[in-house]
Amino acid sequence: MSRDYTLGEIAAYLGGELRGEAETRIIGLGTLQSAKEGQLSFLANPKYVKYLSGSQAEAVLLTADNAKSFKGCCIVVRDPYLAYAQISAWFDTSQKKSPGVHATASIHTSATVADDVFIGPNVVVEADVDIESGCHLEANSFVGAGSRIGANGFVGANVSIYHDVKIGSGAIIHSGAVVGADGFGIAPKPDGGWQKIHQIGGVTIGDDVEIGACTTIDRGALEDTRLGNGVKLDNHVQIAHNAIVGDYTALAAYSGLAGSAEVGSNCILAGDVCVVGHIRVCDNVQITARTLVTKSITEPGSYSSGATPLMTTAEWRRNSVRIGQLDKIARTVSKLNKE
Numbered sequence: 590m591s592r593d594y595t596l597g598e599i600a601a602y603l604g605g606e607l608r609g610e611a612e613t614r615i616i617g618l619g620t621l622q623s624a625k626e627g628q629l630s631f632l633a634n635p636k637y638v639k640y641l642s643g644s645q646a647e648a649v650l651l652t653a654d655n656a657k658s659f660k661g662c663c664i665v666v667r668d669p670y671l672a673y674a675q676i677s678a679w680f681d682t683s684q685k686k687s688p689g690v691h692a693t694a695s696i697h698t699s700a701t702v703a704d705d706v707f708i709g710p711n712v713v714v715e716a717d718v719d720i721e722s723g724c725h726l727e728a729n730s731f732v733g734a735g736s737r738i739g740a741n742g743f744v745g746a747n748v749s750i751y752h753d754v755k756i757g758s759g760a761i762i763h764s765g766a767v768v769g770a771d772g773f774g775i776a777p778k779p780d781g782g783w784q785k786i787h788q789i790g791g792v793t794i795g796d797d798v799e800i801g802a803c804t805t806i807d808r809g810a811l812e813d814t815r816l817g818n819g820v821k822l823d824n825h826v827q828i829a830h831n832a833i834v835g836d837y838t839a840l841a842a843y844s845g846l847a848g849s850a851e852v853g854s855n856c857i858l859a860g861d862v863c864v865v866g867h868i869r870v871c872d873n874v875q876i877t878a879r880t881l882v883t884k885s886i887t888e889p890g891s892y893s894s895g896a897t898p899l900m901t902t903a904e905w906r907r908n909s910v911r912i913g914q915l916d917k918i919a920r921t922v923s924k925l926n927k928e
Contacts, residue, residue, distance in 0.1 A: 592616060592680050596648055599629065599679075600664045603672045609648060609662030618673070618680050619646060633670035686725065697734075715752070733769065739796065751808065757796035757818070765803040768792055772807035772814075772830020772848060786810060788830060795819070795836070801826060810848075817854065835872065877902060 597611030619628040621637055624646035631650035632641055641649065641659065648662040650669040666672040688705045694712040696702060702714065703722040712726050715734040720726070723741035730744045733752035738744065742760040750756070751769030762768065774786030790809025795818035800806070806828040808814060814828060817836035827845035828834065834846070835854035844858045847866035852858070856870060859878040864870065868882065873889035876882060880894040891902035900908070 594679060596629075596662070596664065599676060602679075603650075603664060603666055603675060605650070605664040605666040605672065607664050608656065613647060613662065615647060618677060621646065621649070629676070631669040631673040633668075633673070691728075703740075709746075721758070727764070736769075745802070751792075753791035753808070754794070755791065755813075756794045757798065759797045760794065761799040763800060763802040763804075763824070766800050767805045768794070768800070769808045770805060772810055774810050774830060774848075790814065790831065792816075798822075801842070804828075807832075823860075829866070841878075875902075 593614055593616050595611060596607055596609060596613045596615060599615060600607035614627060615629045616627045619625065619630050621630050621632060621640040621644040624630040624644060626645065627647050629648050629650065630644060630646035632638065632655055638655070648664060649659070650666055650672045651659060651663045652667070652669060653665050656663050656665045686707045688707050690696065690708040691710045691712070693710045694708045696708070696714045697716045697718065699716045700714045700718040700720070702708070702720045703724065705722055706720055707725045709726060709728040711729045713731045714720065715732060717735045718732050719737040721738065721740040724738050726744045727746040729746055730748045732738065732750045733754065735752050736750055736754040738756045739758035739760065741758055742756060744750070744762050745764035747764050748762050749767045754769040769792045771788040774788055775783040776786055778784055788808045788810050790811050791813045792806055792808050793813045794816045797818055798816055798820045800822050801824035803824055804822050804826040806814060806816070807830040809831045812831060814830055814832055816834045819837040820834050821839040823840060823842040825842050826840050829846055829848040831849045832846040833851040835852060835856065837854055838852055838856040840858045841860040843861040846852065846864045849867045850864045851869040852864065853870055853872035853874065855872055856874045858876045861879045862876050862882065864882040868885040870882065870886045871889060874886055875891040877891065877893040880892060880899065882899055884899060886892060892899060893902045893905035894900065895905070897905065897908065
């Protein structure tokens, strides 16, 4: 597949203003520091302005302000990072495979599989599964009975999708992910030991969801665990039974929701954030890395905790400064007590 486009084509697709020759060919993407002739770069973070003038990129995606003093070829856009994200699809190097079912795949006779689906080696599709048009299932993936994968879904190698899992259209599920395994449900016995609580709910996932490698989404104990439309989960994320993630929320690596936790729409959870069970985080919340969320959040905004109780990020920053002053304060108090 050709990955050779003109700047005119790219500018038209992005709705940007081209300042340069429309017929200039672009064959790839690169950072300001590493881009070479024929590559397109972008400036999104002010920290990288220092690399702009010396960049060897053929052209750069810039805001109008940054383009004012730039002498080279550029495409002026409102949001260079978003423009870079959009055009990255044109240079995607993943291999597109022709429809077909590998001879070693096992497809149950009651499963419904669209004609234009690719199913790789050793894939197992159980009874009453529905795999819609344009789906792509890589080697050794498993789809349990009664599950559905919506149109144009991608299931990476060694993915396990248990029974009664409903996945919307356009999903991307990376290698090693597990969707629909039992939640951690156990009840203590009076004489010691544990009684397993069988998880009889399922998992419901909306459209345009991406699930990172080795991420786990547990099935519900009674009702379904639910992910809304446009949810993005990084690698090694844990979503426990009956948790709910709202539309367009993103969770970075090592984040986790305990059972029955709910996170609203348009939220961002940075790396290693933990949300305890049976609480709710409202819409439009940002939670910084390594925060432990121990209570519901009812107001939009940014929150942090680190080793401290949860508070607004502004409060956390002030208190972090004060923690560094504790030794000086203690010495001052001790001196005053001696006087």
